[in-house]
Amino acid sequence: MAESSTGLKTEVMTLNFGPQHPATHGTLRIVLELDGETVVKAMPHIGFLHRGFEKLAEHHTYHQFIVHTDRLDYLGPLVNNVGYVLAVEKLLGIEVTPRCRFMRVILCELSRIADHLLWLGTASLDLGAFTALLYTFREREQLYDIFENVTGARLTTSFTRIGGMAGDLPEGFEKQVADFTSTFPDKIQEYERLLTRNKIWAHRTRGVGAISAEEAVSYGLSGPNLRASGVEYDLRKALPYLGYQEFDFEVPVGENGDAYDRYLCRIEEMRQSNEIVKQAMSRLPDGPVNLDMPKVMLPEKDSVYNTMEGLIHHFKLIVEGITPPCGEVYQGIEAPNGELGFYIVSRGEGKPYRMRIRSPSFCNYSAFHRMIEGGMLSDLVSVLGSLNIIAGELDR
Amino acid sequence: MEDNLTLKKLKEKFPDYVLDAGEFRDQVYVYVDKRGVLEVLNFLRDDAQLNYDFLTDLTAVDNLGKEPRFEMVYNLYSIKYRHRFRVKVSLAEDESIPSSVEVWKTADWHEREVFDMFGINFEGHPDLRRIMMPDDYPGHPLRKDFPLQGPEDVDYEEMMKKHLKSD
Numbered sequence: 001m002a003e004s005s006t007g008l009k010t011e012v013m014t015l016n017f018g019p020q021h022p023a024t025h026g027t028l029r030i031v032l033e034l035d036g037e038t039v040v041k042a043m044p045h046i047g048f049l050h051r052g053f054e055k056l057a058e059h060h061t062y063h064q065f066i067v068h069t070d071r072l073d074y075l076g077p078l079v080n081n082v083g084y085v086l087a088v089e090k091l092l093g094i095e096v097t098p099r100c101r102f103m104r105v106i107l108c109e110l111s112r113i114a115d116h117l118l119w120l121g122t123a124s125l126d127l128g129a130f131t132a133l134l135y136t137f138r139e140r141e142q143l144y145d146i147f148e149n150v151t152g153a154r155l156t157t158s159f160t161r162i163g164g165m166a167g168d169l170p171e172g173f174e175k176q177v178a179d180f181t182s183t184f185p186d187k188i189q190e191y192e193r194l195l196t197r198n199k200i201w202a203h204r205t206r207g208v209g210a211i212s213a214e215e216a217v218s219y220g221l222s223g224p225n226l227r228a229s230g231v232e233y234d235l236r237k238a239l240p241y242l243g244y245q246e247f248d249f250e251v252p253v254g255e256n257g258d259a260y261d262r263y264l265c266r267i268e269e270m271r272q273s274n275e276i277v278k279q280a281m282s283r284l285p286d287g288p289v290n291l292d293m294p295k296v297m298l299p300e301k302d303s304v305y306n307t308m309e310g311l312i313h314h315f316k317l318i319v320e321g322i323t324p325p326c327g328e329v330y331q332g333i334e335a336p337n338g339e340l341g342f343y344i345v346s347r348g349e350g351k352p353y354r355m356r357i358r359s360p361s362f363c364n365y366s367a368f369h370r371m372i373e374g375g376m377l378s379d380l381v382s383v384l385g386s387l388n389i390i391a392g393e394l395d396r
Numbered sequence: 397m398e399d400n401l402t403l404k405k406l407k408e409k410f411p412d413y414v415l416d417a418g419e420f421r422d423q424v425y426v427y428v429d430k431r432g433v434l435e436v437l438n439f440l441r442d443d444a445q446l447n448y449d450f451l452t453d454l455t456a457v458d459n460l461g462k463e464p465r466f467e468m469v470y471n472l473y474s475i476k477y478r479h480r481f482r483v484k485v486s487l488a489e490d491e492s493i494p495s496s497v498e499v500w501k502t503a504d505w506h507e508r509e510v511f512d513m514f515g516i517n518f519e520g521h522p523d524l525r526r527i528m529m530p531d532d533y534p535g536h537p538l539r540k541d542f543p544l545q546g547p548e549d550v551d552y553e554e555m556m557k558k559h560l561k562s563d
Contacts, residue, residue: 047528054513055537059544090421217449217475220502231475233450238478327420330471330482332452343471345457358453358471366505395528 012040017380019048025122027391030380037377042369049395057355061321062088062162063298065355070156072340072359073393075118076111078147079335081160086241087331087342088162091324092296098285100164101242106177106280107150107159108242108333109273113184114143115336115388116266123263123385124195127204132194139180139187146176162322163297164290174281181278188270195263205259209371209383216257219367222360223338224265225387229257235334247276259386296322321350337361337388361394400424402446402481410436425482430493433468433485437499440472440481448472448481451500454507456487456514460540464488466516470496492517495524513538530559 018029027048033041053068069080082104117140121133144154151157159166195201216229234251236244252268254261303310324346332341338360345354371383397419407414413432428436440448453471466487473480495518496503507518508527515536
C-alpha cells in the first residue's frame with residue numbers, strides 16, 4: 001500500500017498477462033504486480049508448450065529425433081536440425097563432406113534471416129508499426145519458397161541427416177538464392193528507413209528493458225540479446241563449427257543493451273548473414289553430400305528395394321539405429337536467438353541415454369523480469385518483443 | 397587431458413574435492429565432491445586464468461540402478477578465454493545439493509527445471525517451484541522410472557477442475 005502526494009491511498013494491483021494475448025506470440029503467461037502503470041514485480045509462468053522432448057528423445061533412435069528439432073525454434077527449423085546432427089556427429093567422431101558443410105552454412109544463414117524478418121515484423125507490429133510487417137513478410141515469403149524448393153516443406157523441414165543431408169540442392173536453387181541475396185541489402189534499407197530514425201519507434205525502444213553486460217552474462221543471455229549489451233559472444237567466431245572461420249563477416253555489438261540496440265544488432269546480423277550466404281554460394285564445392293559410411297548413413301532407396309544387402313542394411317539401421325560409443329558431448333551452435341546446445345549422454349545403445357537441450361529462449365526469458373521491473377506496463381510489450389521468445393524452444 | 401589447465405589448477409587447489417576426471421571427444425569433465433561444489437564453482441568463475449563466467453547449461457542425469465543415482469552436470473564456458481569445461485557431482489536419491497544461484501543467476505531457472513524434472517532439492521534456492529509441470533503434478537518426468545506416457549492413475553480431468561476453481 002503506497003500513499004500518493006494527494007494523500008489518497010493507492011494499492012498494488014495484480015494483472016494477468018496471457019497466456020492468450022496477441023503480444024505474447026505463443027503461450028506465455030506473466031503475472032504482474034502494478035503500482036499504477038509501473039511494473040513492481042513480474043513473474044513469468046512457462047510450460048504451456050512443454051512437450052517433453054528430452055523424455056521423448058530417450059525413447060527414439062538418433063535419426064527419429066530429427067523431426068522433433070523442427071519444433072524447437074519453429075522460425076528457423078533448419079538451424080535446429082543442423083545443431084542436433086552436429087552434436088550427434090561429434091558424439092560419433094565424424095565430420096561431414098565439404099559440400100554438406102557449405103549447404104548447412106547457407107541454409108542456416110538463410111534461416112537466421114527468416115527468423116529475424118519475422119521478429120522484425122511482429123516486434124514492430126506490437127508497437128503499432130503495421131507497415132514493417134508487410135515489408136518483412138514479402139522477403140520471408142521468398143525465403144520460404146527457397147526452403148520449400150530444397151526440403152519440400154516450409155516449416156517441418158527435417159532436412160539434415162546424421163553424416164549428411166536428406167538430399168542435394170535442387171535445380172534452380174542457385175538462381176533463387178542469387179535473386180534473394182542481390183536484392184536483400186536494399187530491402188534492409190527499406191526497413192531501416194521505416195524504423196531506425198522513426199521518432200515513435202525510438203521512443204518506444206530506447207532505454208527500454210536495458211540490461212548491463214555483467215548481468216546479461218550472469219543470466220546466461222546469448223545471441224543478439226547478449227551482444228546488444230556489448231558482449232562479443234558469437235559461437236560462429238568464438239568456437240567455429242562448420243568452418244565458419246573461412247567466412248569473412250562481422251559480429252555486430254551494441255552498447256546499451258536496450259530494446260533499440262537489440263533491434264540494431266538483428267538488422268546488422270541480417271546484412272552479415274546475407275554476405276555469408278553470398279560467399280558460401282560462390283565457393284560451394286562439388287562432390288558428394290553424404291558420407292560413405294554404412295554404419296551411419298541409410299542406403300539409397302534403389303538398393304533397399306532391389307538388393308538383399310540393401311534391405312538388411314536399411315532394416316538394421318531403422319530398427320536398431322546407429323550406436324555411438326559410450327560417452328557424452330556438449331555441442332552448441334549459434335542459433336538465431338543465441339546458443340542452442342545439445343548435451344547427449346550415450347551408453348552405446350541405439351537411443352540416447354539422456355538428451356538435454358539448452359535452448360536460448362529459456363535463458364533469455366529468465367532475465368525478463370529483471371528488464372521490466374520498475375518499467376511501465378506498456379514497455380512490457382516492447383521488451384517482450386525485443387527478446388524474441390519462441391515458446392516452442394522455451395518449453396521444449 | 398593432462399595438459400588441461402583447468403583440471404591442473406583444480407587438482408592443485410582442491411585435492412580433496414576432485415574425485416575423478418575424464419575426457420571424451422576433447423571435452424574434459426571432472427567429478428567434484430558435493431561438499432566442495434560451491435567453492436569449486438566460485439573458484440572457476442573468479443580465477444583470473446580460467447574465468448568461467450558463463451554457465452551454459454545446468455542439468456542432471458538419472459543413472460537408475462547405479463549408486464549414487466543422480467549426477468548433476470554444469471557446462472561452463474569462458475567468454476574471455478573461449479574454453480569450455482564440465483563439472484559433475486554425484487548425488488544419492490534423497491540427497492540435496494547447494495544452489496548455485498549466487499554464482500550465476502541463470503542457475504535459478506535451470507535448477508527449478510531440474511527440481512521439476514528429477515525431484516532434486518537445491519539448498520538455498522530463492523524460489524524453488526516447478527517450472528514446466530503443474531504444481532500438483534505427481535512424480536518427476538525425466539526420472540528413468542517415470543513412464544513415458546505419465547502415471548496411469550492420475551485423473552487429469554479432476555486436476556483440471558481443481559485448477560479452474562483455484563484461479
